[in-house]
Amino acid sequence: MILLGATTERPAAIWEGRTGKMPKVTFIKDGKATTVEFENGKLPYEHHGLPESFLDVAMNFNIPLEHACGGSCACTTCHLYIREGEQHLSEPEDKELDRLDTAWDLRTNSRLGCQAVINGDVVVEFPMYTRNYVQEGGAIQLGKSDSRDEEKKTAEAQP
Ligand code: FES
Numbered sequence: 001m002i003l004l005g006a007t008t009e010r011p012a013a014i015w016e017g018r019t020g021k022m023p024k025v026t027f028i029k030d031g032k033a034t035t036v037e038f039e040n041g042k043l044p045y046e047h048h049g050l051p052e053s054f055l056d057v058a059m060n061f062n063i064p065l066e067h068a069c070g071g072s073c074a075c076t077t078c079h080l081y082i083r084e085g086e087q088h089l090s091e092p093e094d095k096e097l098d099r100l101d102t103a104w105d106l107r108t109n110s111r112l113g114c115q116a117v118i119n120g121d122v123v124v125e126f127p128m129y130t131r132n133y134v135q136e137g138g139a140i141q142l143g144k145s146d147s148r149d150e151e152k153k154t155a156e157a158q159p
Pocket residue numbers: 049066067068069070071072073074075076077078079099112113114115
């Protein structure tokens with residue numbers, strides 16, 4: 001288990017009533033569990049999703065949790081299954097629930113790692129797959145780039 005409690009400046013309002021707890025977070029990936037522990041209000045924050053979200057904790061402990069949109073609730077690559085400790089997480093907001101609807105193998109215990117904020121001991125599992133795309137208002141693109149680019153190039157090349 002890894003322990004982290006470095007002091008860093010964070011907005012005080014975020015930590016009201018939450019400081020001093022020492023949540024243990026267990027990440028299970030491919031059957032292998034890694035447990036880390038941190039002190040609420042003391043985790044260095046580098047803008048990995050919401051402060052003390054799974055993504056924030058994972059990035060601080062070098063646990064590879066994909067985050068194609070940088071933690072802005074615009075993809076589902078940080079999708080996780082909550083195995084234990086759901087009561088120790090923030091309630092999901094509508095934007096998280098809307099985004100989760102597009103996740104691969106959505107389950108009743110699904111959360112986005114960048115949006116679920118941790119207040120106590122939790123155990124999470126990585127899904128077997130995630131959808132690795134970012135949706136920023138436009139259409140979703142998978143695979144090759146937009147075919148309209150090719151059409152535009154062809155039209156420009158003609159006299
Ligand atoms: S990192 Fe994109 S939604 Fe969480």
